[in-house]
Amino acid sequence: MHYKSTRGQVAGVGFIDAILMGLADDGGLLVPEHIPQVSAETLKNWQSLSYAELATEVFSLFVNDEIPRSDLEKLVQDSYGTFRHPDVTPVRKVRDDLHIMELFHGPTFAFKDVALQFLGNLYSYVSRKTGSVIHILGATSGDTGASAIEGVRGKEGIRICILHPHQKVSKVQELQMTTVDNENVLNLAVNGTFDDCQRIIKELFADVDFKHQYHLRAINSINIARILAQTVYYFYAYLQLAQQGMTGKLNFSVPTGNFGDIFAGYLAQRMGLPIHKLILATNENNILERFVNEGVYQPGEFRGTYSPSMDIQVASNFERYLFYLYGENTAEVATLMELLKAEGKIVIPEDKRTAVNAEFAAHAVENDECLAVISKYYDEYDYLLDPHTACGVAASDGLTSADEVTVTLSTAHPAKFNEAIALCEIKQTYPEQIEALFSKPQHQTIVDGTNEAVRDKLVQFF
Numbered sequence: 301m302h303y304k305s306t307r308g309q310v311a312g313v314g315f316i317d318a319i320l321m322g323l324a325d326d327g328g329l330l331v332p333e334h335i336p337q338v339s340a341e342t343l344k345n346w347q348s349l350s351y352a353e354l355a356t357e358v359f360s361l362f363v364n365d366e367i368p369r370s371d372l373e374k375l376v377q378d379s380y381g382t383f384r385h386p387d388v389t390p391v392r393k394v395r396d397d398l399h400i401m402e403l404f405h406g407p408t409f410a411f412k413d414v415a416l417q418f419l420g421n422l423y424s425y426v427s428r429k430t431g432s433v434i435h436i437l438g439a440t441s442g443d444t445g446a447s448a449i450e451g452v453r454g455k456e457g458i459r460i461c462i463l464h465p466h467q468k469v470s471k472v473q474e475l476q477m478t479t480v481d482n483e484n485v486l487n488l489a490v491n492g493t494f495d496d497c498q499r500i501i502k503e504l505f506a507d508v509d510f511k512h513q514y515h516l517r518a519i520n521s522i523n524i525a526r527i528l529a530q531t532v533y534y535f536y537a538y539l540q541l542a543q544q545g546m547t548g549k550l551n552f553s554v555p556t557g558n559f560g561d562i563f564a565g566y567l568a569q570r571m572g573l574p575i576h577k578l579i580l581a582t583n584e585n586n587i588l589e590r591f592v593n594e595g596v597y598q599p600g601e602f603r604g605t606y607s608p609s610m611d612i613q614v615a616s617n618f619e620r621y622l623f624y625l626y627g628e629n630t631a632e633v634a635t636l637m638e639l640l641k642a643e644g645k646i647v648i649p650e651d652k653r654t655a656v657n658a659e660f661a662a663h664a665v666e667n668d669e670c671l672a673v674i675s676k677y678y679d680e681y682d683y684l685l686d687p688h689t690a691c692g693v694a695a696s697d698g699l700t701s702a703d704e705v706t707v708t709l710s711t712a713h714p715a716k717f718n719e720a721i722a723l724c725e726i727k728q729t730y731p732e733q734i735e736a737l738f739s740k741p742q743h744q745t746i747v748d749g750t751n752e753a754v755r756d757k758l759v760q761f762f
Protein backbone atom coordinates (compact mmCIF):
# COMPACT_ATOMS: atom_id res chain seq x y z
CA MET A 301 0.00 0.00 0.00
CA HIS A 302 1.23 3.47 -0.87
CA TYR A 303 -0.12 6.90 -0.06
CA LYS A 304 -0.68 9.99 -2.18
CA SER A 305 -1.70 13.58 -1.65
CA THR A 306 -5.19 14.96 -2.23
CA ARG A 307 -3.48 17.73 -4.24
CA GLY A 308 -1.64 15.44 -6.63
CA GLN A 309 1.99 16.50 -6.17
CA VAL A 310 3.04 13.69 -3.81
CA ALA A 311 2.57 9.97 -4.53
CA GLY A 312 4.13 6.54 -3.97
CA VAL A 313 4.80 7.16 -0.27
CA GLY A 314 5.17 4.06 1.94
CA PHE A 315 3.32 3.65 5.25
CA ILE A 316 6.14 4.73 7.57
CA ASP A 317 7.08 7.68 5.40
CA ALA A 318 3.41 8.71 5.27
CA ILE A 319 3.31 8.73 9.08
CA LEU A 320 6.51 10.75 9.26
CA MET A 321 5.34 13.19 6.54
CA GLY A 322 2.05 14.04 8.31
CA LEU A 323 0.81 16.89 6.16
CA ALA A 324 1.70 16.10 2.54
CA ASP A 325 4.63 18.16 1.29
CA ASP A 326 2.38 19.84 -1.33
CA GLY A 327 0.07 21.13 1.42
CA GLY A 328 -2.58 18.43 0.81
CA LEU A 329 -3.51 15.43 2.94
CA LEU A 330 -2.33 11.88 2.40
CA VAL A 331 -4.84 9.18 1.44
CA PRO A 332 -4.29 5.51 0.54
CA GLU A 333 -3.61 4.98 -3.19
CA HIS A 334 -6.49 2.52 -3.19
CA ILE A 335 -9.05 1.63 -0.55
CA PRO A 336 -8.75 -2.01 0.53
CA GLN A 337 -12.01 -3.94 0.34
CA VAL A 338 -13.39 -6.04 3.18
CA SER A 339 -15.85 -8.67 1.95
CA ALA A 340 -18.93 -9.92 3.79
CA GLU A 341 -17.11 -13.21 4.29
CA THR A 342 -14.13 -11.48 5.90
CA LEU A 343 -16.47 -9.56 8.17
CA LYS A 344 -17.97 -12.86 9.25
CA ASN A 345 -14.51 -14.27 9.95
CA TRP A 346 -13.69 -11.22 12.06
CA GLN A 347 -16.75 -11.65 14.31
CA SER A 348 -15.04 -13.40 17.19
CA LEU A 349 -11.88 -11.27 17.24
CA SER A 350 -10.88 -9.21 20.25
CA TYR A 351 -10.40 -5.48 19.71
CA ALA A 352 -6.62 -5.89 19.48
CA GLU A 353 -6.89 -8.78 17.03
CA LEU A 354 -9.30 -6.81 14.86
CA ALA A 355 -7.04 -3.75 14.95
CA THR A 356 -4.13 -5.91 13.76
CA GLU A 357 -6.21 -7.20 10.83
CA VAL A 358 -7.34 -3.72 9.80
CA PHE A 359 -3.87 -2.16 10.16
CA SER A 360 -2.27 -4.93 8.15
CA LEU A 361 -4.39 -3.88 5.16
CA PHE A 362 -2.66 -0.50 5.21
CA VAL A 363 0.84 -1.35 6.47
CA ASN A 364 1.70 -4.23 4.13
CA ASP A 365 5.04 -5.75 5.09
CA GLU A 366 6.71 -2.53 6.24
CA ILE A 367 6.14 -3.66 9.82
CA PRO A 368 6.53 -7.41 10.42
CA ARG A 369 3.33 -9.04 11.67
CA SER A 370 4.80 -9.94 15.08
CA ASP A 371 5.94 -6.32 15.62
CA LEU A 372 2.52 -5.03 14.59
CA GLU A 373 0.82 -7.41 17.03
CA LYS A 374 3.04 -6.19 19.84
CA LEU A 375 2.43 -2.53 18.99
CA VAL A 376 -1.30 -3.13 19.06
CA GLN A 377 -1.21 -5.14 22.30
CA ASP A 378 0.87 -2.45 24.01
CA SER A 379 -1.47 0.28 22.77
CA TYR A 380 -4.76 -1.26 23.85
CA GLY A 381 -3.41 -2.90 27.01
CA THR A 382 -3.60 0.55 28.66
CA PHE A 383 -7.40 0.72 28.35
CA ARG A 384 -9.52 0.25 31.47
CA HIS A 385 -12.23 -1.82 29.71
CA PRO A 386 -11.49 -5.34 28.37
CA ASP A 387 -13.49 -4.57 25.20
CA VAL A 388 -11.51 -1.32 24.68
CA THR A 389 -14.51 0.39 23.00
CA PRO A 390 -17.61 -1.29 24.47
CA VAL A 391 -21.04 -0.70 22.94
CA ARG A 392 -23.86 -0.12 25.45
CA LYS A 393 -27.52 -0.47 24.62
CA VAL A 394 -29.58 2.50 25.79
CA ARG A 395 -32.76 1.65 23.81
CA ASP A 396 -33.49 -0.86 21.06
CA ASP A 397 -32.76 1.85 18.49
CA LEU A 398 -29.84 3.54 20.27
CA HIS A 399 -26.48 2.21 21.33
CA ILE A 400 -23.58 4.21 22.68
CA MET A 401 -20.06 3.24 21.79
CA GLU A 402 -17.87 4.32 24.69
CA LEU A 403 -14.57 5.47 23.30
CA PHE A 404 -13.32 6.99 26.55
CA HIS A 405 -11.79 4.08 28.43
CA GLY A 406 -8.21 5.02 27.55
CA PRO A 407 -5.70 6.86 29.77
CA THR A 408 -7.04 10.39 29.14
CA PHE A 409 -10.77 9.57 29.03
CA ALA A 410 -11.34 10.65 25.41
CA PHE A 411 -11.63 8.86 22.07
CA LYS A 412 -8.30 10.27 20.96
CA ASP A 413 -6.52 7.63 23.03
CA VAL A 414 -7.64 4.92 20.63
CA ALA A 415 -5.43 6.32 17.88
CA LEU A 416 -2.84 8.16 19.93
CA GLN A 417 -1.80 5.29 22.17
CA PHE A 418 -1.02 3.47 18.93
CA LEU A 419 0.64 6.43 17.20
CA GLY A 420 2.81 7.15 20.26
CA ASN A 421 4.06 3.56 20.25
CA LEU A 422 4.45 3.64 16.48
CA TYR A 423 6.63 6.76 16.66
CA SER A 424 8.80 5.07 19.31
CA TYR A 425 9.10 1.98 17.12
CA VAL A 426 10.01 4.00 14.02
CA SER A 427 12.52 6.06 15.98
CA ARG A 428 14.23 2.87 17.24
CA LYS A 429 14.16 1.06 13.90
CA THR A 430 15.08 3.90 11.54
CA GLY A 431 16.82 6.39 13.80
CA SER A 432 14.36 9.10 12.67
CA VAL A 433 14.20 12.12 14.95
CA ILE A 434 10.65 12.61 16.22
CA HIS A 435 9.70 16.18 17.13
CA ILE A 436 5.94 16.27 17.44
CA LEU A 437 4.01 19.47 16.84
CA GLY A 438 0.26 19.43 17.47
CA ALA A 439 -2.75 21.67 17.98
CA THR A 440 -5.60 20.85 20.30
CA SER A 441 -8.99 22.06 21.42
CA GLY A 442 -8.32 19.95 24.52
CA ASP A 443 -8.42 16.22 23.94
CA THR A 444 -5.85 15.48 21.24
CA GLY A 445 -3.20 17.35 23.24
CA ALA A 446 -3.67 15.45 26.48
CA SER A 447 -3.84 12.16 24.66
CA ALA A 448 -0.79 12.78 22.46
CA ILE A 449 1.26 13.90 25.45
CA GLU A 450 0.20 10.80 27.38
CA GLY A 451 1.19 8.66 24.39
CA VAL A 452 4.81 9.89 24.28
CA ARG A 453 5.75 11.56 27.57
CA GLY A 454 9.10 10.38 28.81
CA LYS A 455 9.75 8.33 25.66
CA GLU A 456 13.34 8.34 24.48
CA GLY A 457 14.07 10.11 21.19
CA ILE A 458 10.73 11.96 21.14
CA ARG A 459 9.87 15.57 22.02
CA ILE A 460 6.38 17.02 21.84
CA CYS A 461 5.00 20.57 21.68
CA ILE A 462 1.25 21.12 21.88
CA LEU A 463 -0.62 24.37 21.20
CA HIS A 464 -3.96 24.89 22.90
CA PRO A 465 -6.20 27.97 22.94
CA HIS A 466 -5.55 29.74 26.24
CA GLN A 467 -8.56 29.44 28.60
CA LYS A 468 -10.76 27.92 25.90
CA VAL A 469 -10.39 24.30 26.98
CA SER A 470 -12.09 22.71 30.00
CA LYS A 471 -10.31 22.84 33.37
CA VAL A 472 -9.70 19.09 33.36
CA GLN A 473 -8.32 19.17 29.81
CA GLU A 474 -5.96 21.99 30.78
CA LEU A 475 -4.79 20.11 33.86
CA GLN A 476 -4.28 16.88 31.95
CA MET A 477 -1.88 18.64 29.58
CA THR A 478 -0.12 21.08 31.84
CA THR A 479 0.50 18.99 34.96
CA VAL A 480 2.78 16.65 33.02
CA ASP A 481 6.34 17.37 34.13
CA ASN A 482 8.42 15.27 31.70
CA GLU A 483 11.13 17.38 30.11
CA ASN A 484 10.20 16.19 26.59
CA VAL A 485 6.83 18.03 26.80
CA LEU A 486 6.13 21.70 26.01
CA ASN A 487 2.66 23.23 26.34
CA LEU A 488 2.03 26.53 24.55
CA ALA A 489 -1.18 28.30 25.58
CA VAL A 490 -2.02 30.46 22.56
CA ASN A 491 -3.94 33.70 22.81
CA GLY A 492 -6.59 32.83 20.23
CA THR A 493 -8.90 30.03 19.19
CA PHE A 494 -8.25 26.42 18.23
CA ASP A 495 -8.48 27.51 14.58
CA ASP A 496 -5.53 29.85 15.22
CA CYS A 497 -3.54 26.99 16.74
CA GLN A 498 -4.35 24.70 13.82
CA ARG A 499 -3.57 27.40 11.24
CA ILE A 500 -0.17 28.07 12.85
CA ILE A 501 0.91 24.44 12.90
CA LYS A 502 -0.29 23.92 9.32
CA GLU A 503 1.72 26.96 8.19
CA LEU A 504 4.78 25.58 9.97
CA PHE A 505 4.30 22.13 8.42
CA ALA A 506 3.80 23.74 5.00
CA ASP A 507 7.21 25.44 5.33
CA VAL A 508 8.93 22.26 4.13
CA ASP A 509 12.48 23.49 4.86
CA PHE A 510 11.55 24.34 8.46
CA LYS A 511 9.65 21.07 8.82
CA HIS A 512 12.64 19.04 7.64
CA GLN A 513 15.22 21.06 9.57
CA TYR A 514 13.39 20.52 12.87
CA HIS A 515 12.02 17.03 12.03
CA LEU A 516 8.43 18.08 12.69
CA ARG A 517 5.90 15.24 12.94
CA ALA A 518 2.13 15.42 13.24
CA ILE A 519 -0.21 13.78 15.72
CA ASN A 520 -3.38 15.54 14.63
CA SER A 521 -5.81 13.87 12.27
CA ILE A 522 -3.92 15.32 9.31
CA ASN A 523 -1.75 12.26 10.00
CA ILE A 524 -3.29 9.33 8.11
CA ALA A 525 -2.40 6.93 10.98
CA ARG A 526 -5.00 8.70 13.13
CA ILE A 527 -7.75 8.03 10.60
CA LEU A 528 -6.77 4.40 10.02
CA ALA A 529 -6.74 3.65 13.76
CA GLN A 530 -10.16 5.24 14.15
CA THR A 531 -11.77 3.07 11.42
CA VAL A 532 -11.24 0.01 13.65
CA TYR A 533 -13.97 0.84 16.17
CA TYR A 534 -16.60 1.24 13.45
CA PHE A 535 -15.88 -2.35 12.43
CA TYR A 536 -15.82 -3.43 16.06
CA ALA A 537 -19.22 -1.87 16.82
CA TYR A 538 -20.76 -3.48 13.74
CA LEU A 539 -19.30 -6.87 14.66
CA GLN A 540 -20.49 -6.64 18.26
CA LEU A 541 -24.04 -5.85 17.13
CA ALA A 542 -23.96 -8.50 14.39
CA GLN A 543 -22.96 -11.05 17.01
CA GLN A 544 -26.03 -10.06 18.98
CA GLY A 545 -28.14 -10.83 15.90
CA MET A 546 -28.68 -7.30 14.62
CA THR A 547 -29.46 -7.38 10.91
CA GLY A 548 -31.24 -4.11 10.02
CA LYS A 549 -30.08 -0.66 8.96
CA LEU A 550 -27.16 0.58 11.03
CA ASN A 551 -26.30 4.27 11.42
CA PHE A 552 -23.41 5.95 13.19
CA SER A 553 -23.90 9.36 14.76
CA VAL A 554 -20.63 11.21 15.22
CA PRO A 555 -19.91 14.39 17.18
CA THR A 556 -17.79 16.30 14.69
CA GLY A 557 -15.25 19.13 14.71
CA ASN A 558 -12.24 18.45 12.51
CA PHE A 559 -14.12 15.87 10.40
CA GLY A 560 -11.58 13.23 11.44
CA ASP A 561 -13.70 10.77 13.36
CA ILE A 562 -16.56 10.81 10.89
CA PHE A 563 -14.13 10.56 7.99
CA ALA A 564 -12.82 7.35 9.58
CA GLY A 565 -16.42 6.06 9.46
CA TYR A 566 -16.70 7.14 5.84
CA LEU A 567 -13.50 5.24 5.04
CA ALA A 568 -14.82 2.14 6.85
CA GLN A 569 -17.97 2.40 4.73
CA ARG A 570 -15.93 2.65 1.54
CA MET A 571 -13.97 -0.41 2.68
CA GLY A 572 -17.24 -2.34 2.69
CA LEU A 573 -18.73 -1.90 6.17
CA PRO A 574 -22.51 -1.82 5.71
CA ILE A 575 -23.32 1.58 7.20
CA HIS A 576 -26.76 2.95 6.35
CA LYS A 577 -26.31 6.60 7.36
CA LEU A 578 -23.45 8.65 8.75
CA ILE A 579 -24.95 11.33 10.97
CA LEU A 580 -22.80 14.39 11.44
CA ALA A 581 -23.42 16.21 14.73
CA THR A 582 -21.95 19.64 15.37
CA ASN A 583 -22.45 22.30 18.00
CA GLU A 584 -23.08 26.00 17.22
CA ASN A 585 -19.83 26.04 15.23
CA ASN A 586 -21.86 24.55 12.45
CA ILE A 587 -19.77 24.88 9.29
CA LEU A 588 -20.03 21.17 8.50
CA GLU A 589 -23.76 20.99 9.17
CA ARG A 590 -24.25 23.93 6.79
CA PHE A 591 -22.13 22.16 4.22
CA VAL A 592 -24.31 19.04 4.34
CA ASN A 593 -27.64 20.88 4.49
CA GLU A 594 -26.88 23.87 2.24
CA GLY A 595 -23.93 22.84 0.07
CA VAL A 596 -21.75 25.74 1.20
CA TYR A 597 -18.48 25.33 3.09
CA GLN A 598 -17.72 28.70 4.66
CA PRO A 599 -16.09 29.31 8.04
CA GLY A 600 -18.35 31.42 10.28
CA GLU A 601 -17.80 33.28 13.51
CA PHE A 602 -16.22 31.36 16.42
CA ARG A 603 -18.72 30.44 19.18
CA GLY A 604 -17.66 29.24 22.64
CA THR A 605 -19.95 26.31 23.54
CA TYR A 606 -20.48 23.65 26.21
CA SER A 607 -18.70 21.18 23.92
CA PRO A 608 -15.42 23.13 23.55
CA SER A 609 -13.50 20.37 21.81
CA MET A 610 -15.79 20.86 18.82
CA ASP A 611 -15.39 24.65 18.76
CA ILE A 612 -13.80 24.43 15.35
CA GLN A 613 -14.56 26.43 12.22
CA VAL A 614 -12.01 25.05 9.77
CA ALA A 615 -12.26 21.27 9.58
CA SER A 616 -8.90 19.73 8.77
CA ASN A 617 -10.12 16.53 7.13
CA PHE A 618 -12.75 18.13 4.96
CA GLU A 619 -10.21 18.11 2.13
CA ARG A 620 -10.00 14.30 2.31
CA TYR A 621 -13.75 14.09 1.82
CA LEU A 622 -13.65 16.58 -1.09
CA PHE A 623 -11.10 14.31 -2.73
CA TYR A 624 -13.59 11.42 -2.81
CA LEU A 625 -16.59 13.65 -3.55
CA TYR A 626 -14.77 14.88 -6.65
CA GLY A 627 -13.93 11.38 -7.87
CA GLU A 628 -10.30 11.47 -6.64
CA ASN A 629 -9.58 14.36 -8.99
CA THR A 630 -6.57 16.03 -7.37
CA ALA A 631 -6.54 19.01 -9.74
CA GLU A 632 -10.13 19.88 -8.77
CA VAL A 633 -9.32 19.52 -5.07
CA ALA A 634 -6.30 21.81 -5.41
CA THR A 635 -8.46 24.39 -7.24
CA LEU A 636 -11.20 24.21 -4.61
CA MET A 637 -8.70 24.69 -1.78
CA GLU A 638 -7.26 27.71 -3.60
CA LEU A 639 -10.79 29.06 -3.98
CA LEU A 640 -11.40 28.62 -0.27
CA LYS A 641 -8.25 30.61 0.45
CA ALA A 642 -9.08 33.37 -2.03
CA GLU A 643 -12.86 33.71 -1.57
CA GLY A 644 -13.41 32.25 1.88
CA LYS A 645 -15.91 29.61 0.75
CA ILE A 646 -16.61 26.61 -1.44
CA VAL A 647 -20.04 26.17 -3.01
CA ILE A 648 -20.72 22.75 -4.49
CA PRO A 649 -23.04 22.16 -7.47
CA GLU A 650 -26.42 20.41 -7.18
CA ASP A 651 -25.21 16.96 -8.30
CA LYS A 652 -22.49 16.98 -5.62
CA ARG A 653 -25.03 18.09 -3.01
CA THR A 654 -27.17 15.10 -3.91
CA ALA A 655 -24.14 12.87 -3.44
CA VAL A 656 -23.33 14.45 -0.05
CA ASN A 657 -26.92 14.01 1.11
CA ALA A 658 -26.87 10.36 0.09
CA GLU A 659 -23.86 9.86 2.38
CA PHE A 660 -24.51 12.15 5.35
CA ALA A 661 -27.30 13.64 7.42
CA ALA A 662 -26.43 16.53 9.74
CA HIS A 663 -27.71 18.44 12.75
CA ALA A 664 -26.22 21.40 14.62
CA VAL A 665 -26.97 21.36 18.35
CA GLU A 666 -27.52 24.65 20.18
CA ASN A 667 -26.17 25.07 23.72
CA ASP A 668 -29.62 24.77 25.36
CA GLU A 669 -30.46 21.61 23.45
CA CYS A 670 -27.13 20.10 24.52
CA LEU A 671 -27.90 20.62 28.22
CA ALA A 672 -31.50 19.43 27.78
CA VAL A 673 -30.29 16.17 26.23
CA ILE A 674 -27.78 15.58 29.04
CA SER A 675 -30.56 16.08 31.63
CA LYS A 676 -33.06 13.95 29.72
CA TYR A 677 -30.74 10.95 29.33
CA TYR A 678 -29.63 11.21 32.95
CA ASP A 679 -33.22 11.28 34.21
CA GLU A 680 -34.79 8.81 31.79
CA TYR A 681 -31.98 6.34 31.13
CA ASP A 682 -29.67 6.88 34.10
CA TYR A 683 -26.85 7.55 31.62
CA LEU A 684 -24.57 10.58 31.96
CA LEU A 685 -23.53 11.92 28.55
CA ASP A 686 -20.64 14.29 28.09
CA PRO A 687 -21.66 17.40 26.10
CA HIS A 688 -20.02 16.21 22.85
CA THR A 689 -21.76 12.85 23.04
CA ALA A 690 -24.98 14.72 23.84
CA CYS A 691 -24.66 16.48 20.46
CA GLY A 692 -24.33 13.06 18.81
CA VAL A 693 -27.38 11.72 20.63
CA ALA A 694 -29.45 14.83 19.82
CA ALA A 695 -28.60 14.45 16.13
CA SER A 696 -29.39 10.76 16.17
CA ASP A 697 -32.75 11.34 17.92
CA GLY A 698 -33.68 13.98 15.35
CA LEU A 699 -32.56 12.26 12.17
CA THR A 700 -33.38 8.57 12.44
CA SER A 701 -36.52 6.48 12.14
CA ALA A 702 -37.77 3.65 14.35
CA ASP A 703 -36.70 0.88 11.96
CA GLU A 704 -33.04 1.92 12.18
CA VAL A 705 -30.42 1.24 14.83
CA THR A 706 -27.95 4.00 15.60
CA VAL A 707 -24.62 3.77 17.34
CA THR A 708 -23.67 7.16 18.74
CA LEU A 709 -19.99 7.61 19.35
CA SER A 710 -19.31 8.70 22.92
CA THR A 711 -16.14 10.68 22.43
CA ALA A 712 -15.34 11.69 26.01
CA HIS A 713 -16.06 10.89 29.65
CA PRO A 714 -18.35 13.47 31.31
CA ALA A 715 -15.74 14.12 34.02
CA LYS A 716 -13.73 16.07 31.45
CA PHE A 717 -16.54 18.58 31.03
CA ASN A 718 -18.00 19.23 34.44
CA GLU A 719 -18.66 22.86 33.47
CA ALA A 720 -21.63 21.64 31.39
CA ILE A 721 -22.66 18.83 33.71
CA ALA A 722 -22.86 21.24 36.68
CA LEU A 723 -25.17 23.51 34.66
CA CYS A 724 -27.55 20.55 34.44
CA GLU A 725 -27.44 20.44 38.26
CA ILE A 726 -25.96 16.95 38.15
CA LYS A 727 -23.26 16.12 40.67
CA GLN A 728 -20.73 13.64 39.34
CA THR A 729 -17.85 11.89 41.07
CA TYR A 730 -14.51 12.18 39.30
CA PRO A 731 -12.46 9.08 38.52
CA GLU A 732 -9.42 9.10 40.83
CA GLN A 733 -6.97 9.81 37.96
CA ILE A 734 -8.85 13.06 37.25
CA GLU A 735 -9.33 14.02 40.90
CA ALA A 736 -5.56 13.74 41.41
CA LEU A 737 -4.86 16.39 38.77
CA PHE A 738 -6.23 19.24 40.87
CA SER A 739 -3.35 19.16 43.34
CA LYS A 740 -0.49 19.13 40.82
CA PRO A 741 1.57 22.13 39.64
CA GLN A 742 1.01 23.32 36.05
CA HIS A 743 3.60 24.03 33.34
CA GLN A 744 2.62 26.13 30.33
CA THR A 745 3.89 29.12 28.39
CA ILE A 746 1.44 31.72 27.11
CA VAL A 747 2.22 32.95 23.58
CA ASP A 748 0.66 35.26 20.97
CA GLY A 749 -1.34 33.58 18.23
CA THR A 750 1.24 34.18 15.53
CA ASN A 751 3.37 31.89 13.47
CA GLU A 752 6.52 33.83 14.52
CA ALA A 753 5.85 33.61 18.26
CA VAL A 754 5.38 29.86 18.07
CA ARG A 755 8.34 29.38 15.73
CA ASP A 756 10.63 31.10 18.26
CA LYS A 757 9.53 28.75 21.03
CA LEU A 758 9.97 25.69 18.83
CA VAL A 759 13.47 26.63 17.79
CA GLN A 760 14.43 26.84 21.47
CA PHE A 761 12.69 23.59 22.39
CA PHE A 762 13.58 21.25 19.50
Ligand SMILES: Cc1ncc(COP(=O)(O)O)c(C=O)c1O
Binds near residue numbers: 442557
Ligand atom coordinates in the same frame (compact mmCIF):
# COMPACT_ATOMS: atom_id res chain seq x y z
C1 LIG B 1 -14.69 15.02 22.87
C2 LIG B 1 -14.62 15.27 21.40
N1 LIG B 1 -15.69 14.96 20.65
C3 LIG B 1 -15.70 15.16 19.33
C4 LIG B 1 -14.63 15.71 18.67
C5 LIG B 1 -14.69 15.87 17.19
O1 LIG B 1 -13.88 14.94 16.54
P1 LIG B 1 -13.29 15.25 15.11
O2 LIG B 1 -12.46 16.46 15.24
O3 LIG B 1 -12.50 14.06 14.75
O4 LIG B 1 -14.44 15.50 14.23
C6 LIG B 1 -13.48 16.07 19.41
C7 LIG B 1 -12.29 16.67 18.78
O5 LIG B 1 -12.30 17.17 17.71
C8 LIG B 1 -13.48 15.81 20.80
O6 LIG B 1 -12.40 16.07 21.53
Ligand SMILES: N[C@@H](CCOP(=O)(O)O)C(=O)O
Binds near residue numbers: 445519558616
Ligand atom coordinates in the same frame (compact mmCIF):
# COMPACT_ATOMS: atom_id res chain seq x y z
N1 LIG C 1 -11.00 18.14 19.16
C1 LIG C 1 -9.65 18.01 18.83
C2 LIG C 1 -9.18 18.98 17.79
C3 LIG C 1 -8.00 18.45 17.03
O1 LIG C 1 -8.47 17.40 16.24
P1 LIG C 1 -7.62 16.26 15.58
O2 LIG C 1 -8.54 15.11 15.55
O3 LIG C 1 -7.23 16.74 14.24
O4 LIG C 1 -6.41 16.00 16.42
C4 LIG C 1 -8.87 18.09 20.11
O5 LIG C 1 -9.39 17.64 21.11
O6 LIG C 1 -7.79 18.60 20.15
